[in-house]
Amino acid sequence: MAAHRKSRRRSAGGHTVRTAATIALAGAATATGFDGTGHAEPQLTPTQVRAKVDQLYQEAEAATEKYNGAQEKAEAAETRLGTLRDEAARRTEQLNEARDALGTIAAAQYRGGGLDPAMQLAFTDDPDRYLDSAEFVERAGTRQAASVANVRRQLREIEQLRGAAHIELASLKSRQAELKRHKKTITVKLGAARRLMSQLPAGERAGSAADGDRASRDTTGAREELAAPGAATGQAPNSRAAAAVSYAYSKLGSPYVWGATGPDAFDCSGLVQAAYRSAGISLPRT
Secondary structure (H helix, E strand, O other): OOOOOOOOOOOOOOHHHHHHHHHHHHHHOOOOOOOOOOOOOOOOOHHHHHHHHHHHHHHHHHHHHHHHHHHHHHHHHHHHHHHHHHHHHHHHHHHHHHHHHHHHHHHHHHHHOOOOHHHHHHHOOOHHHHHHHHHHHHHHHHHHHHHHHHHHHHHHHHHHHHHHHHHHHHHHHHHHHHHHHHHHHHHHHHHHHHHHHOOOOHHHHHHHHHHHHHHHOOHHHHHHHHOOOOOOOOOOHHHHHHHHHHHHHHOOOOOEOOOOEOOOOEOHHHHHHHHHHHOOOOOOOO
16 A cells, blocks of 8 residues: 555655655545544643654554565565466476377377287388388387476476465465555554544644654755755755645545545555645656
């Protein structure tokens, strides 16, 4: 569900941009309604809310990183599994051709068999021709033995391919289970963050998130990341981050639709794209 990117710029303090992306993922959280009754907890101040939300987003971001890693491994396992299955199918086709050839040789031997070779030589009208034929049969027998050995070798190789494919299938299933675990973690963390943010007045939500982000993050790294080639605009880095965050919050509760990029429905990467686009930053859809 998280956006998957083959390469990623990293910096020690570049959390502002990544936090905005993680916030955008909240649009895909599925079990995060606001209609439940609150627990009997002390009323938090806006500062405490921001601190808890910031922590939840960091935890969700860490889970997103794990999700992306598991997704990459799952895709690699799926590719290897497909390659192994294709190779096994190709080898099986070759094996069937070799078996057909052996069957043809066996049928010819059956049709021409019966008499002992010495008796055939005794009764033949053309001994020279028979001896030439016998030599051919001997060579054919050698080829047949080689064909049998080839069939046996191919059987072993196909069995090995099937064994390797079985291992890759188990690996793929394990990665898929890992993806589900990380997805659940992301959903839970973002749901908790949304419920906390709902305690703040609507006008303060985006601004509070941006202010808390500036107060608690190293903005130097964020400036470097936002000022990367292709991302430069006339806005200051923090302004762009705040704009992305504000857009993401404005879309909280929008329907989740696979492949949607807005403005009324989104999937995970679609909301990330839209949030950054609102801040003047163009991201590829991956």
